[in-house]
Amino acid sequence: MHVKIQHVSKTYASGGGYAVKALDNISLTIENSEFVCLLGPSGCGKSTLLKLIAGIESSSSGSVQVGGAHMSGPSPERGFVFQEHALFPWLNVRDNISFGLDMKRLDRKTKKNTVNDYLRLLGLEKAARLYPKQLSGGMSQRVAIARALCLNPRLLLLDEPFAALDAILRQKMQEEMVRIWRRENKSFILVTHDVEEAIYLADRIIIMTPGPGTIKDNIPVSLPRPRIRTEAGFIQLRGKILRLLQSDEPETGDLLPLACITNERLKPVLN
Amino acid sequence: MNRPTKLLSYALRMFSVAGFLLVWMWLVRANLIWPLQFGNLPDPIDVIATWLSYLKQGSYYKNILVSTARVLSGIALGFFTALPIGMWIGQRKLARDALFPSLELFRPIPLIAFLPVAMLLFPTIESSIIFITFLGAFFPILISTKDAAGRVPPSLVQSARCLGCGPARLIWRVYLPAMLPEVFTGLSVGVGASWMGVITGEMMSGQTGIGYTTWQAYHLLDYQQSIIGMFTIGMLGFASSALVRGLERTVIKWK
Numbered sequence: 161m162h163v164k165i166q167h168v169s170k171t172y173a174s175g176g177g178y179a180v181k182a183l184d185n186i187s188l189t190i191e192n193s194e195f196v197c198l199l200g201p202s203g204c205g206k207s208t209l210l211k212l213i214a215g216i217e218s219s220s221s222g223s224v225q226v227g228g229a230h231m232s233g234p235s236p237e238r239g240f241v242f243q244e245h246a247l248f249p250w251l252n253v254r255d256n257i258s259f260g261l262d263m264k265r266l267d268r269k270t271k272k273n274t275v276n277d278y279l280r281l282l283g284l285e286k287a288a289r290l291y292p293k294q295l296s297g298g299m300s301q302r303v304a305i306a307r308a309l310c311l312n313p314r315l316l317l318l319d320e321p322f323a324a325l326d327a328i329l330r331q332k333m334q335e336e337m338v339r340i341w342r343r344e345n346k347s348f349i350l351v352t353h354d355v356e357e358a359i360y361l362a363d364r365i366i367i368m369t370p371g372p373g374t375i376k377d378n379i380p381v382s383l384p385r386p387r388i389r390t391e392a393g394f395i396q397l398r399g400k401i402l403r404l405l406q407s408d409e410p411e412t413g414d415l416l417p418l419a420c421i422t423n424e425r426l427k428p429v430l431n
Numbered sequence: 432m433n434r435p436t437k438l439l440s441y442a443l444r445m446f447s448v449a450g451f452l453l454v455w456m457w458l459v460r461a462n463l464i465w466p467l468q469f470g471n472l473p474d475p476i477d478v479i480a481t482w483l484s485y486l487k488q489g490s491y492y493k494n495i496l497v498s499t500a501r502v503l504s505g506i507a508l509g510f511f512t513a514l515p516i517g518m519w520i521g522q523r524k525l526a527r528d529a530l531f532p533s534l535e536l537f538r539p540i541p542l543i544a545f546l547p548v549a550m551l552l553f554p555t556i557e558s559s560i561i562f563i564t565f566l567g568a569f570f571p572i573l574i575s576t577k578d579a580a581g582r583v584p585p586s587l588v589q590s591a592r593c594l595g596c597g598p599a600r601l602i603w604r605v606y607l608p609a610m611l612p613e614v615f616t617g618l619s620v621g622v623g624a625s626w627m628g629v630i631t632g633e634m635m636s637g638q639t640g641i642g643y644t645t646w647q648a649y650h651l652l653d654y655q656q657s658i659i660g661m662f663t664i665g666m667l668g669f670a671s672s673a674l675v676r677g678l679e680r681t682v683i684k685w686k
Contacts, residue, residue: 234592239593242589246587248587248591259591
């Protein structure tokens with residue numbers, strides 16, 4: 161699905177009569193069946209940008225067009241996978257996945273078959289009757305992905321989906337992500353702060369910097385798939401991106417958010 | 432727990448009840464008048480014998496049934512009014528500001544203090560008693576629903592909306608199930624308060640029911656029946672909370 165973002169800014173009202181500028185003049189285009197990663201340190205507005213594309217939040221200025229139409233709230237056309245997976249604790253795995261299908265007028269058999277397909281695709285057949293509380297982090301994330309995918313969205317938005325997983329499981333999920341993306345022919349936009357993850361997954365990496373969130377660079381990744389993390393090209397690109405991310409960090413790197421607060425990021429709203 | 436410990440636990444519980452009865456019997460038979468006038472109480476053996484004879488009488492069950500019916504109608508009325516109002520004021524600040532202060536004004540008033548107004552407002556004694564049981568159920572359910580509505584995780588609402596869930600369905604498919612555990616907490620408190628309300632109402636103004644007979648027996652110097660009434664009320668309250676807990680376990684399977 162084609163996404164076109166033009167001069168988008170987003171300002172939050174925060175406590176104490178201040179406004180926080182989370183995004184400043186973002187312009188970005190995402191092509192059909194492209195895999196794009198939004199990469200940057202925390203506080204760079206990458207999740208906010210993703211939520212704008214989902215329609216969960218609205219921009220303060222500028223325009224967001226998805227599939228040629230202007231944004232008007234969330235839609236099942238745009239699947240969203242939350243960082244904290246946001247599964248419904250009162251529904252078992254099967255019912256969580258079919259939640260979106262229940263909203264459509266489908267006959268029982270079609271619904272059941274679709275759910276079965278996605279249970280299989282994500283290796284969840286044995287977990288179908290379990291409740292979210294009984295699932296591990298990786299399993300929960302798979303359910304969240306299956307729940308978004310089974311509605312056949314043209315665009316899948318993923319907000320740091322693997323951040324809470326251990327390194328081995330994260331790699332496995334990344335491999336599965338590529339497999340699913342190649343099979344499904346949809347656009348994927350994935351937010352991450354993990355450089356390696358971005359290089360492994362993306363056709364294109366959008367590098368964002370905080371205070372306020374802006375796009376710093378737009379790096380196409382032309383390495384052939386499946387990508388190998390120890391290959392020269394991979395390591396070279398990793399070094400390049402790390403340098404890019406580090407170059408704008410002030411000397412007191414850890415104090416970045418504070419530096420933003422004292423600068424232009426916060427402006428009094430009341431006067 | 433393994434079998435011997437379980438048996439021991441049961442034995443201890445039986446022993447506790449038997450011990451209580453023995454202490455009671457001793458206090459009565461010794462005719463103690465200090466520190467309390469235990470000598471005035473009926474003998475537990477007589478009470479048990481009378482109770483057994485009551486169990487064969489229809490009127491005993493009829494009184495239980497009457498009180499239970501009042502409690503059930505009060506809870507039903509309280510539940511179906513407190514739930515939507517609680518949800519509304521928990522969700523919307525405007526509703527909270529408009530309604531909650533005046534509701535808070537009534538909440539600390541003990542149920543018994545509502546009785547004069549209830550008698551004035553309602554044409555029959557029956558409806559005024561049901562009104563008191565309703566109030567008992569209403570406030571605990573209202574408070575827990577209001578708190579629960581404010582605590583539904585926004586990510587669940589957002590994800591439901593991303594999955595194509597509209598506003599009306601959001602209430603049924605997300606808000607209600609998400610709030611259910613806390614609503615049940617309110618319900619069990621409400622059921623207890625409702626029993627308190629029905630006994631109060633019956634004692635003050637009733638002509639039927641287990642509360643009425645308990646108080647009436649005292650005036651007729653039938654102290655055995657007063658004590659039987661007291662324990663019957665205790666058992667009904669115990670059974671009600673066990674019922675709510677059982678219902679909670681059947682409905683909330685995911686915890």
